[in-house]
Amino acid sequence: MATNNAKLVELKPELSRGQTKLMFDQAYSYAESFRDSIPPVERLSAAAAAWAVGAARQDELERKDKQKEGVESLDEDKQPQKEIQKKIPNFVFAAFGDEIVSRLNQLQFTELTLGTLSNESNNFRGKEWNIDEKYPIEIRASHHPPGHKRHASRLVFVQDTDGQYKEYAMLEPRTGQLPIGTQALANIIPGETYTANATVSIPGKPIVNFTIREISNFAYPVRTFNAEDVTIEIGTKTVPSQTVKIKLDGKTLGELDADSVKQLEAFNLVKDGQPLNLKLKTISENEKLGFLLASSPNGNLLRINRISNYDYKGQTFNDENYRNLILQVSPTQVKDAVFLNGQPLGVLFFKKDKEALKEIGVLQPGKLTQVQANIQSNYSTAILKLDPETVQYPQTWIKESQAFGTQQVNQQQQQMIEATAPILTKIKERPTILFASREDKMLGVTLMAVDNHKLPTVTQWLQQKNVVFAQLSPEEVPLETKKGLAVFNLVNSSTSDSVKALMIKKFGAVIESPQEYQSKVRSLLNRPNPLQPSQPIDENQVASNQQSTANGQVVQEQQTSPTTPVAAPSVNEVVITGKPIPMNYPLMMYGQNNPLPVDSCIDAMRGHGRVHTTRAYEPYKQYGFKEGDIAIAYGGLNVNASGGGKQVAFRVGKQYQITPQMIADPSYQQQWADMEKHSPQAIAELFTGKSQVWGLQMEPLGDYVDGKILPFPQAQNQVTPPQETHLPSVTIEDLRNWYDNANSLGKSDDYKKRIVEVANAFKAGQPLSGKAYAAMQQDKTQLEKLHRLTEMAQRIGAVWGQPAQDGSTVVRGKVYDLAYNAERKDLAIAHKNGQIIFSLESGKVQTNQITQELLQAFEQANNHAQAILAKSKVQETEIQQ
Template sequence: LASAAAAWNICASRQDELEVARKENTDPSAIAKKVSNFAFAAFPNEIISRLEQLQFTEPKLVTLLNEANQFLDRKWNPDEKHLIEIRASHHPPGHERHVSRLMFVQDTDIEYKEFAMLETRTGMLPIGTKGQASFVGVEPATAKATIGLPGNEPVEITIRELKNFSYAGLVFNAESVSLEFGTVPVTDKTVKIKLDGKTLGDLDSDSVQQLKQIDYLKNGNPLKLKLTSISETGDQAFVLGESPNGNLLKINKINFYDFSGQTFNDQDYRKLTIETSASKTRDAVFLNGEPLGVLHFKKDKDALRQLGLLKTGKLTPADAIIESNFSVICAQIDPNTVEYPQRWTKEFQAFGTQSVNSEQQEMIESSANILHHIKERPTFLFSTESNKKLGVMGLAVDNQKADTVTKWLTAQKVEWQQVPIEDVIRETQKGLTVFNLVSSSIPPKTLDNMTKKFGAVIESTLEYQQFVSSLATRPQFLKPPEQTAQSQKEQSRHSTPPQDIQNVAPRAIKGKPIPMNYPLMMHGEPNPLPVNTCIDAMRGYGRTHTTRAYEPYKQYGFKEGDIALATGGGKEVAFRVGKQYQISQQMIADQEYQQQWANMEKHSAKALSELFSGKPQVWGLHVEPLGDFVDGKIIPFGQAQSQVTSTQEVQNSSVTIDDLRQWYSAVDKLGKPEAYKQGIVEVANSFKTSGQLSPQATEAMSKDKQDLEAVSRLTQIAQKVGMVWGQPAPDGFTFVNGKTYDLSFNAQTKNLALAHKNGDVILSLEAGKVQINKVTSEVLQTFENANTQVDKALAQKKEQDVELQS
């Protein structure tokens, strides 16, 4: 056991040791996190033996003065044990005890009542754990002093801020001492950080000590920091500032001063200034000539003045009985009484959020592009003997790109058919979707382009099998594939197979269900859908977005790519979580965005401003409904499928010849070929006769209009970005060089070009007409994020770099 303990000490890092080392500016190699794999491998039995008895027997309890503490005036006997239970916090966002574990104590009436919050860095017990514990104060925050002068009634006063003065940590147990009282200069230890002449926040006490150690804590000293918001809401909001040499400073109370509500994510260093307060006169209490604490309450000062004890510039002694009040209590748990819950509750399930290591998350996000390419399965062509006999050529692609590939094949007029999963089990396990392409339908130029991009056609069966076997097996349920196969009879050469995800395991459902209980708010406008609730609009009728007054990822404990549930009206709908983004008040007031929002939400556009104008924060979340969640499985939307005909009739009844004219105008602006526009003319002539549109025409019209809206919105934002950060040229063009995209436009000629740094042209307009359009929802969302940054910059009336890729 001793050897195991020694190995553990060498292999494992203690968080407090890491923090101390960082504060002392120790060599980075000496504070690197260690890996405990060796200890687990070499001493498994010894480690397990230590787990037979509870190791975390003395958790620290904090927030004792919070109004939620139902034992505020209770004096705890350290020798008396009480029944306790660990529960998840039920307090809302912004509350001091939000997203925390609480200790409940059984009162004399046999009822468990809320006592205190477990300190975030203390030893944690599972939610639902019960046991017995006694309570001992360990960190006195204030003290109560009772003064009795002859001929006067005893006076009780409160001495505050003990930890800031000479006797910090000293515990008084109702003992008699001689105190001194007076109004004297006392140094205010608050250190403020200034940004552009305004107060950013208060420097954390640990960071104050860090600057003191290098003798840099002086009024007016400059700081050069990159600021990053860690907690953004409520009284606990703070930012971290990173210096050029990697040291971190914590700045608290961001929402108390001039930058309340602002989020920081700096890529460049800012110039800040230290502001220390001069000594100020305070009414204080002294012990043996050294400051003990300060007086705060007016009633205490008035009482001392009446006794003649509180005089300016002079210390007056008096005997008193003093007793400590504690800001931290240690719960001493009896290990033999601990009862663990039968079913353990994960923290993110209880709190609706997941704990995220910001450093680790930043590393993941920064490497997202390369990870995508590493994980992406290669695309390749093959033509074995059996393929040749059937006159087809095989195409294998990453199953997350299957939808894109089918659209491209259709656009190239290539006849294709997706191979059923049961016929390509090994390929499916590798994360591939396989298509059979009719060889005679592939234009020579298309085939030439495919071989240039994907490599030569594999013609040997053995080579094909070896290539597939060399690929790694794709893990299941970590991120469900965007497209899966269906039975062969449901496929056609010009249709993308719908998803069949009936076998998604229940464990794949992430986070808490998101409520969808509201009706569709139409504000007197006709509802084109045969349903009138948010949950039903998700069930096959196009609702792909929800709006909240808080951050969805944190509130519900899921992230992009997860499968989650929406609930309402006794129904459960499974959906894939999309991107979340902040909606600014400028966006809410923007009529174009209101219409986009209405198209996604199925509410009236008027509902956006009515519901969310003036809200401190508004978040949008994209969702992809997958099916009804029944008995642990996701099944297709039966109701929506059974009403396809009636839905089409409702949609067609709302279509007018003006809609078709707008469609023609949209595709003309999108630069569609003449043959495509002539097709719309034929559809319009048919519509005049029958009054009906085919489902294909309805879908194409909707898509083209959405494409034009996306292009228009991106163009609007691009010009706005250019106006703020662009560099004008003599030829009338404005240029913006971003970190990911380059932009140029001429507002008079209506020419615009948007290109990726890799040279790929995303959008090209000439005389207002689209020449190239590769705008995706991700690109548009990137520019929506940029638009938000522009609005913030305009509001602050200062320039800052804009990040064009989230």
Template structure:
């Protein structure tokens, strides 16, 4: 039967340049311009030149963009485009192709794709060119899907909350309970497990990357597999994918040109086709249920029923909050408390935990909080950490002047509100053009639309006491060692981490001092990783490639990086190197918070540029 061929080719004179990307194809359809022979007037720019992932962007006189794929499959293979003037191109749509198909009750059921299926039917005498051959068959789907939409108004919560031990009368699993668990295990597995899917929206394509969303409980396994496949990848920081994180997803950016064709083929077979529409991607993420957060530290799971009842939250203590009541963007608080040798008076070590009953009522930023996060005084907003969210009421914002930063009296007032050392204020913010303070009132943990009271605060731990507010595993200690190694710490430093890990395996818990240092090293590596990610993104957008890699010559800093060798150098305009990553060995020099903020500002500029590009409508000149 004839089947329309959806391939649309772009021609330069009589020669084929490549195939029009699906998103660009849809844009032309919307303006009824996708017709065979229609002319285009574009400036061509090569974005990726490697293998079967090579593509160019065509810019119209009105600044709209079309993506043209598979450049290396046709007449201009290996050629680089960097047009300064517009050139004339032509659209070529393909005629329908004849395909082998299966009919049911005289209507097309589907097209046969696989050669082995066609060969098997031919051997049975059922597949004959140009003829319909009847045959009895049993048709079965290879999967089943049930889509259930629940009206929230119909969900009723019990007036009396019953705990598991109250329902079954024992802490052990009885036969009735076991039967309920076994009967629901299969569907619970599918409900809890998050799907894996590939996506490549317009902004991803502009940067030459492909997105991969996976269950965040499989992130480490996926990262190892991608590394084994020699795919250049970077896990996106959770503060950049808050919505995906709430859904239980981890997001990776894969450098498209580094994905071997066979690997990409296997991935699409296993995970399905690549999502290329931003709307479809948003719908896919939003369709997933929010993954619940734990309300109590893991050690409470071992408490007796009496203890659980004493510490658990009663229904009267839970405040239901509709999503529309939460204003603005979440504000990141996953940073360690900066003590600078001072004794930490509270038994927690991060900003987010210091908000949870330990008196942190203030945050400091290098920009206006109201403008940056989209909230105002009196609103309820969210602060985010790795595994928790805190709801807070927004207070007044005010500008912190250089005189205030240098004033010891204000430094102490600031430290009392922030729970950092007073020394942290001048170290972090001296020299910034603007510094803003924001008062806030923590309300409780935010879980599944509810504001839940914080756990009861603990007394301060001495340096040799264990800290129970952060659950530590041997994997955390391995990650600490890896972070120290990547940060270029000395062998003696890493040897001390090994000693701490051995003591931990022998049954000893981490001291407050060790936990503080571990968090600081982990946070420092996150800052370095963030800087590296932004630098590579800058290179993809503004960089110029040569035989040594990619270079960006900026007004303040110069960048040079080589993705294949994983090298990155950032230097001042006077040649002074402030960041040097060569073959996995890192050296930093005067890498101040101001420099990190400068790169964050440039990253925001890139977001604005891409957002503007996405909202433009196709308006091509003939």
């Protein structure tokens, strides 16, 4: 910050931690005294009042930002704006914490409105839901791209009969919202009926199907028709208009919301010219969804919509005094309508419907014709009725801006960050310091202090240079640790002259004076301490449940109480990482005898040896955890089902890709069955043909109850440790094929050189490692995909391809373009945005960014092309005959 003509008056030391704590203690004491001075029966209303005063509305803050940017309206008659202050309601939380918590004991909004039911993304279109049945649901962030109706919204996924959660509908923007990752049981109930399909069948005349619209605006807004036969009347008659406008000083302000109209109808106030005495307050100035609230002297609120479409567009209201406003009730309108029991049911809209009804003599001007019709309601929305007792919130809440990618970037802030990037790098980076005191020289060691952020890189470099070293613990070097340095002792005899010269050239000469070394370390800024999350269960704590016997053997100490937590972790010591992983599936035995006393996956984890799970996607990525983390497996929300309602904490083990060869290998099938407790037959039945299959090793720790890990029942203490994965047999021919595949895939020379080294070691008797085997299988699978892609590209080109000047065949699709030349063995696939996704030149891969989405798109196009080619062949045969 820079100032002109400033005068330094006084310098004061910063507040100490003790002084800060004392000030906060005094503030909390004042908040408690304030709360105690209020009678208990009045505290809830006092909390609401304090919140209204102490918390800023989001729309006020947005309006303040607009004023800063100079985008406020410049209308002459605009009311002067009050100063908008950003308020933080810390006092309310301190004084009325109990009152706030009392309103959060149970979910307040249990009925959520779902929309876009007719969208193609709905996996349950046409399904009739049992309104008495509760279905497992999960709230997820939309994965749809910009432009899609469901982009940047919360989606409701419903568990299907196969146990998988599938996309159903979108939470409406104006309904209650739940955190992303929330799970619950809910009833799915048909929502409002806006339209209905009707069928009229008159003997001797053609059957006519037509649509009845705007049902919710007339006499039967809540009635539903389930293929019912009813007597209706059709004709061109006057029907009431539903639009109620409100005027201020002779100009139209906006339209009353439908709920507000109903509120006034209860008092018989919906009349043309009806005066109202109201205060106005703008809530949203959005161009499409802008609205304001009007409050009456009795405290009733009315919502006025579409304020940006009329005479006061752009004007903001924040009244302290009441205004005189007038209702304008639109007169009745003549429309082609449908009547039931003399009351309007809805209107006809489509021209083809009206013409068809006129042809059979049903629709006539000024006259109602009575006919029998079969009517079926169409539901454009559904109601998700949640069971509050089953709601499970995610362990980690995700911000909407992060989930939907809508986070706004402050350009000024971004420019400042970019401008200060060089100095920030210097501040953060720590220099490497070489030091050797007289005693160190006698012992033949040199001390090296390095940036602790570079620890893995430095360790790897020293190992590559064959330098013998030992890292000092942070407790041994507290000053260096405070400055963000890690310290190594290097053995001089293991450090070659060339390495020594390289280190001195890069890091400077070895400091020999302890004072100079200490001075240089102290000159560095202290590295800020990161926010420390609660740590997972300590290995030493887990080991504390074990005792050593006289002969040195370790035995498991028996737990005497089933309520004693494993390793006695407190709530703060158990850190659950990632999303819970479902285990709400039965053990699949395929007719074989089940040797276990349990029949579900979750119960098999509870001391019966299930230490592995198999998924059709990468577990680490899907659930957000990694090896060594503690995660949760759950048995579903239905507590009456086998394993339902149970949660098991487990330590995450290794994940690895299961290849088709492993799935087909009988020895691996048996090993897999021993880990999963399914039948060996299950893996082939469930996962053959899947694009990718992953295995995840697990170490069950205990039941997860109320934030603590409790031991499994005593009869189930023995848990089978994770087993090593045995690989199928490999021959030297397989390794030769691996080299050829890598060459075809365009792998680097270093990669192919490593394959040769692996092959030589294999011939010398060294077994193939799991990592090498996985890489070999991955290359094989990748090449098979490329062959398949090339085959499909040629077939697609045969149907839709256009010849190019260079002899290539070019196909331009909606999302992808491709070009191939069979003679030159060239193939190129590009996205419409110009990105090259795959490139093959002379049979060698140059660019390879193939995704599962691309393969699926080509499979669909290939199937279509095959159908066209098959049809052409049949027609050609018929012509020849």
